[in-house]
Amino acid sequence: MRRSKPTLETAEALSSGYHNIGQAAEATGVTAKMIRHYESLGLLSRVERTLSNYRIYSDRDLHVLRFIKRGRSLGFSMKEIEALLGLWQNSRRKSIEVRRLAARHIEELDAKIAEMQGMRDTLTHLVGACHGDHRPDCPILEDLGRSPLV
Amino acid sequence: MRRSKPTLETAEALSSGYHNIGQAAEATGVTAKMIRHYESLGLLSRVERTLSNYRIYSDRDLHVLRFIKRGRSLGFSMKEIEALLGLWQNSRRKSIEVRRLAARHIEELDAKIAEMQGMRDTLTHLVGACHGDHRPDCPILEDLGRSPLV
């Protein structure tokens, strides 16, 4: 069974509201590479293909990609984003589940922030104590090299 | 040329101030795995071996391992630690080089902290606006799913 229009389907798709991966990348700010990656993670349901095997994306797919991008920019892991996407697409979700997930993420952020602030404060103190000239003496190295550390 | 004491060398080494990898790990809090890894990165100069191919570590090696561990706990990358170790072991170093390295690291920490605080603040706001009950409505998902985002 031969098609009357050999390989035109790509043009068809693009002119009827669909986008190829480059257009999707530009429209969402997600690189083509990562779009394929998210598909492989199962975050984009059943991506359609043209006759010539090009991926085509609907506006809904772009919406999902922006969702992922926004989730990443808020520091969510791919696993968390997967869960959030599931909730987003489930009209019978309970908002408390979303909030729990976000609250847990805030806790993780707070822990990391506190850890890094501790590093920064220690380093700031050490840098302040280092005269920083041509001489070798340096409290920073003394801290790092102090033996037992305990 | 045969040795008079066949494979005793390991015991010899351990009884003359040297440590095998397990002892070094326990003494420094660095896992045996990571000790080998740091060696492969060239951070531990020429690690000695016993006749039976066991690594043996001097007190100086343990000192280096503690230096690395402390550097990691301050958030330095392995590359930065490599540089710091070089300065530490160079008696003709200039303290300004050490301070520059540390100051740059503080800037990176500050940037990451600011980024994560931004995430946390946004999320805290969203979580505060989410009633978090059995209903599906949720400002968190609305933020993630808001189309153009812009």
Add this chain to the structure above:
DNA sequence: CTTGACCTTGCCATCGTGGCAACCTTTAGC
């Protein structure tokens, strides 16, 4: 001599992303 603890090397996995290679398809210019 056996057993268990500990050492050796080497490979795979994580997580999110980038890069490259080899090859196929579409598009634009001539």
Add this chain to the structure above:
DNA sequence: GCTAAAGGTTGCCACGATGGCAAGGTCAAG
């Protein structure tokens, strides 16, 4: 219609720091 450029396809390797596992060698105690 041919050709070249642009852009799509898959697949593999890399990062950074760490963990895990497997297969084998070694050591110390019973």
